[in-house]
Amino acid sequence: MEFEESGIGEECGVFGCVAAGEWPTQLEVAQVLTLGLVALQHRGQESAGIVTSNGASPPTYTSHKGMGLVSTAFPPEALLQLRYGNLGICHTRYSTTGFSELQNCQPFVVDTLHGRIAVAHNGELVNARALRKKVMRHGVGLSTSSDSELITQLLALTPPMEELDTPDWVARIKNLMTETPTSYSLLIMFKDVIYAVRDPYGNRPLSIGRLVPISRLHSAGEEDTEGWVVSSESCSFQSIGAKYYREVLPGEIVQISRFGVKSLSVVPRPEGDLPAFCIFEYVYFARPDSIFEGQMVYTVRQRCGRQLAIEAPTDVDLVSTVPESATPAALGYAQQSGLPYTEVLCKNRYVGRTFIQPNTRLRQLGVAKKFGVLTDNFAGKRVVLIDDSIVRGNTISPIIKLLREAGATEVHIRVASPPIRFPCYMGINIPTKEELIANMPEFKDIAGYIGADSVEYLTVEGLVSAVQEGISSFQKENVSSYKEVGHCTACLTGKYPIELEW
Amino acid sequence: MEFEESGIGEECGVFGCVAAGEWPTQLEVAQVLTLGLVALQHRGQESAGIVTSNGASPPTYTSHKGMGLVSTAFPPEALLQLRYGNLGICHTRYSTTGFSELQNCQPFVVDTLHGRIAVAHNGELVNARALRKKVMRHGVGLSTSSDSELITQLLALTPPMEELDTPDWVARIKNLMTETPTSYSLLIMFKDVIYAVRDPYGNRPLSIGRLVPISRLHSAGEEDTEGWVVSSESCSFQSIGAKYYREVLPGEIVQISRFGVKSLSVVPRPEGDLPAFCIFEYVYFARPDSIFEGQMVYTVRQRCGRQLAIEAPTDVDLVSTVPESATPAALGYAQQSGLPYTEVLCKNRYVGRTFIQPNTRLRQLGVAKKFGVLTDNFAGKRVVLIDDSIVRGNTISPIIKLLREAGATEVHIRVASPPIRFPCYMGINIPTKEELIANMPEFKDIAGYIGADSVEYLTVEGLVSAVQEGISSFQKENVSSYKEVGHCTACLTGKYPIELEW
């Protein structure tokens, strides 16, 4: 599935860093934040923001936000401005709204009676509408449509602030978590600490890493710790010289300071509710080298491919993939089926944004102009193409046509996830019901629509078992919030982790 | 006085427009706003913002903000987005803070329980610190350092909002005016109206104009009204085809809707307090074709020049000016003294931003590279140069040197305003005491410092009389808030219009 074409999109990535030891630090915190964010760029390309703090009393915060990719949004002069930070949080964002939305860009920073806080958020509050009304009823004006501002105002609002109070942010965070059950992974920076928070259902991911000397990434011990990082995905750790430490647990509030990582509390789910980590992080969103629940995403995708080969075999000559997110599943399918894995397409990296006039013959090319066809590898043969998901079908359809024109005698499609049929209210942008190809009555209708000889999907049970069989027993048995395993499959089944009120 | 060199700066300009008659309007409101803002560009070059409303129930607001001049901040595609507005407000801003401050850019827009409002503000709240604390004590987080956000939150906060209430914004505005006496000229847009507000002291200007057919700018009657505009300065009216209508009075709340202009209330000053319109609007900030208190700014400046010739005559051969803000005063000085008015400098319009390496001989040129010297006009002669104000002396000093090198036998400086000696807390950026050249003990010290044969300033009394003698008797006699005439001369005298608490 091609990201830009699919219409399905993650909303955000969050990342934080605290330098260990004495401050001012030798650690180039702003650079660590930037590189960490670059490694989360697949989670959002529209805008990016960084806020750093020097951690002093009172602290000096420095922030920079920009439109576009991290490399565009943070020119060298912006990084120079941020360089005195001893800690910081940052955020990258995907959005369907166009033009001029810098003000919606996170992290959101506000002055409160107890000082300045900064908040970065991945997810979507299911009861945002009610919460906005509550805040406004209190006489607060909301200047953006972002949940991040809403969260900061909720933190400021309850319990009421008194000037002489100590700023008990943990109490405020706990209160927030009772007001909104899901979906959020949050980084909250206050002066010299970062609070890393995951909602009680664990719907969005959040992992902690430890910065060590790059030359001893493997052998570094506790005493070599140069800082702590926290990230939507662990894939960002290697590229900044950090070792994977652990996940923030569902419902957990973790404090990260220069003295280390400390679990402050785990807010429980209602009796009987299971965890609900978004299963599409495994299927599509996450980078394959990230680790969730003790297992590498790549491995899960490969397992999905194997399971798919069992559930939906094909009588063909070769297995291939639409480069490149579906490659692990395709390799898994090939291994299980014994069919040879063969490349049939190569990608033109440079296509991107070339301007094409409407109403010309070239418009008909569509996505095809992004792919070169490796004709000799499949001409005269029967092909099964593995895709990780199919949303609207407008990518796969012209590809099938290309392959047929170039000589494939049969083209079958096998999808390494179940059909997407329902909207997500927890932070994922999914096309409308009308656009979702999976809402066609039967698979053969889909095959007809996209021009394939056959189309089959992985079952929900197959996906869930492929995901859950790899969760480490350590994770399942020893950690309270994982006592029972569970995942959110709402977009596939329509069963939402909590009851939705409107 | 050269703006960029002076270090003295106006903070803002505000502008609004409401189309008259049936909506959707034929009037290109976004274009009127943009051109109106361009005509206020001298009041702020750092950033600009526009918010329009279609005026429907509920209204759709569209906004765009950008860094730099209006022409840069509003590319054609931004204007296209704004084109469905039937009314709108906009703002241009000067700021000393650097990099990446788009979020501080006005108008500020917030959602409240009673709907969305937008606020544009010129001025500075003298009690901003206390008001920020008050708002935050209520549990509100403030996301910017701008007074504009503070004002919106205050409007939302008091009186408490109830969902079933009608949104009595006028009561809220009156309440705001009791909480902060000065300094502000405000435009507040809500759905289909703009409230135009001036603080009870009338510290910042605000004028209303009437849009008429451009081909009949002069002869157009009431029935030809195409819309209403409101602006920091009336100089913006001609360039959009509007006729001057009247000033908003000190303390007045005016409602501008498609049905016309309606005065809702005049909030009084404390017993005994005089109006305090900023006298530096006359001296330096405003464009010479603007009208304040019934008189053209150019005329006041010319009168200041005449008064200066009476107070501080010189025995020289010719009168000249540093182009071009001091020209009216120089012509006035020439008329009064009978000395010939002669140009001695011509300006190079293109100098601007050329990059010059530090520590080179060219650095010594300073401001001189902006001016060509018209040697033959003054070689062998004694010159008096009229300037409108001298702040740090770093413009006038190299100019005097240039003239001497080119053959002027004497160079005297006469300043058409009194020495600036005190800080402003009402919205004007003034350099620190150490930088202010006028804090030297005697005028002859200043002359020595800048290399002039003599330096004299207009007296405060001279300035005040030059300003006040032209205020129309209509304005003085018939309008309640002008019963007594008064102007803020705090930066010259240290006497602030209200007692400052810290």
Added chain:
Amino acid sequence: MEFEESGIGEECGVFGCVAAGEWPTQLEVAQVLTLGLVALQHRGQESAGIVTSNGASPPTYTSHKGMGLVSTAFPPEALLQLRYGNLGICHTRYSTTGFSELQNCQPFVVDTLHGRIAVAHNGELVNARALRKKVMRHGVGLSTSSDSELITQLLALTPPMEELDTPDWVARIKNLMTETPTSYSLLIMFKDVIYAVRDPYGNRPLSIGRLVPISRLHSAGEEDTEGWVVSSESCSFQSIGAKYYREVLPGEIVQISRFGVKSLSVVPRPEGDLPAFCIFEYVYFARPDSIFEGQMVYTVRQRCGRQLAIEAPTDVDLVSTVPESATPAALGYAQQSGLPYTEVLCKNRYVGRTFIQPNTRLRQLGVAKKFGVLTDNFAGKRVVLIDDSIVRGNTISPIIKLLREAGATEVHIRVASPPIRFPCYMGINIPTKEELIANMPEFKDIAGYIGADSVEYLTVEGLVSAVQEGISSFQKENVSSYKEVGHCTACLTGKYPIELEW
């Protein structure tokens, strides 16, 4: 006359600099070139180019070209690249052709058998078409339409180059001057010298200056010489700390090296031909502080105003000007006539490039939106407006309308130059005959067309005498090429300095 509106345009400015004394020099040559070029920006705003040489054997040349104003075309990193130059030439260009013409930008640099030369050119070769054909007949391909490339190829072509020759560039330049009589002021850089050349008719200006310590611009002696500069106009000298030295004479080849300035040759005109310096340099193109033929341009313009008052008096209440190129003439008119000089318009510096939708009421504003009207200065009065020239009438017409609407009872136009009626083939862009307002049969037709009560122009005789009476006797008597005085008035009279072949 407003430049952008007039449709009349100078094509170019050229500038060069050679550091004196030992090399590598302490003089920041690239910066001197840039600032010198900025001071010539009024002669061309489309693109700019610099070429520097380190002057070694063989020399290293560095060049940079860019679109737009000098400040845009030369970002700091470009200047850094150029910083090792000990000498250099540069060029700024105006062009009517649009988009993407960087390759036409000068200086033009070519490798020849005798090494690399760089050429910057102001003017237009009257026989360019024939010369292009000649060069191409020799088997040379021409890659641009610029005369500058043509000149470099002609220099390379004749006399034939032999590898063992010494590169006698002076012989080549002389040969070039026999092939093309006019119009050119040229800078030719080869290794460590610049040749400054003016065509035998002296049609385009070229002046030499001497760089001295900025702190002793006046008192510096020969021994303080830091370098030599050569420029289309002397107005650029002050802003780089240079003293005016002398003009390059018509037909003269001057060599500028680190050892000083040396006249190599003066190529004569045909017997009986007069010099033909472009009279419009005085009227309109040049900056008022430039010196031509020993007199300041401002003074000539003032004299034109005086002459105009004699030739075309008016019975009015005040004299004014369209800011700001016509101000010297207006002051001259006022002095001669005894009428008061009064400002009636003020300019909005920021209008520039604001985007306005076509077909809206705001289009009707035209140039009026660039000017504020100082109503109180002229309401109820009769006004004579002095302009320096009127080309198409589309600037003056809406201004007259503005003044009438604002209350002027009469508006008369007096133009301080004769009507433009003929095309220029020597480097000036003039609108077509149909667009030239002066081709109307009578002045009263023009008055009707632009809405004035009357229109009068300066006579050709009046202009010529105003120009020639100020030429210093030194210049006339002692310098061979000035034995007789003469100016090109072709655009006014249709009499071209040489016979045109087609």
Added chain:
Amino acid sequence: MEFEESGIGEECGVFGCVAAGEWPTQLEVAQVLTLGLVALQHRGQESAGIVTSNGASPPTYTSHKGMGLVSTAFPPEALLQLRYGNLGICHTRYSTTGFSELQNCQPFVVDTLHGRIAVAHNGELVNARALRKKVMRHGVGLSTSSDSELITQLLALTPPMEELDTPDWVARIKNLMTETPTSYSLLIMFKDVIYAVRDPYGNRPLSIGRLVPISRLHSAGEEDTEGWVVSSESCSFQSIGAKYYREVLPGEIVQISRFGVKSLSVVPRPEGDLPAFCIFEYVYFARPDSIFEGQMVYTVRQRCGRQLAIEAPTDVDLVSTVPESATPAALGYAQQSGLPYTEVLCKNRYVGRTFIQPNTRLRQLGVAKKFGVLTDNFAGKRVVLIDDSIVRGNTISPIIKLLREAGATEVHIRVASPPIRFPCYMGINIPTKEELIANMPEFKDIAGYIGADSVEYLTVEGLVSAVQEGISSFQKENVSSYKEVGHCTACLTGKYPIELEW
């Protein structure tokens, strides 16, 4: 091998298009050119240029050049300007020279006595120095260092042009080919035709395609021809809706006009000389879906991998690749060896240009930050990594380190091409001898240097046989210039196709 890190670079790609049938054409020629160029972007990313002709008598040429990727260099407004072309040629360029080199950008366009021609060139003239001298001795100045300008001047120069001649470009092209034997693939546009030329050794590639309706790419017959295209690589054909037609042969001059494709001449090589198509086009430069000499590049690479497995087997647990240019070879190695193909790295597409401060710990990351490690796929296992070539070793070295740190017990390197040891004088940028890792005395020194357990390369014989065994017998037997097969292996063997004179 990572392109940016390798220091080895192709210099150019060329592309042309002629609309068939009646003109003005319905075919959007400028768009076809742009998309064709995008598909050649891997051959050069520094700048791009397009020239179109309307084909009339005389023709109107339109050109646009820009720095950066095609998508940056050709904004929509540039494409609009080019839209009236009925034919055109374009060029994309890689260059090691920095800043401001737009003028070196191709195609090069010149006016000659016989009209305007445009030239685009891929390759490097081995005798450029002597040819430049020859041209300059004729009195021509050369304005760039590009071979493209040199070629245009040579075409204009010989035979001598006479005005009345017919412009026999073919004779001129033949003459050029006798003056310079290699290396060039050329597109020469004149009025309404494009001449496509390959040097007698066929050193650079050039293929012809036929534009057909996109909806019938497969079934379209001769009568459906919409135009003709010519391209450095056939990979560009599919993305514009063109079918592969044939290669231009070594030494061939092909004329492409709206009437079709016509072979005009084949200039022979000296007796006994073999063809010398650059073997590195197969190994590294070309896109895998391109076709050379009748075979798909991907297939050759796969065959190299197989051959490598035979020549240099390893006793390991899995075969992998550095994504993604070496993947075909890795799959070939896996197939031949029977070892499982496993992914060990995933690429972060977004790393690119992030600014990193020098002298920080993050600098140590080097290329590693571009790759995520799929730890679970190889921890505890022995790995052989296949690369397509190793130039300086600075990419592979940190990758090996990453794999070891993540748990690989052994890391062996197998390179699917022979060591690069010699410079190329035919258009490929190769690092200096000192930088070339292959100049270490023994493979085990290289292994030590990059940290591998062992390093082996494909032999030259192995490479040549892997390339030549697939050349179609049709190509070998029937086409004169392929009577004998041969490839340039100069960078591997030091044997250049022609004797080099200096």
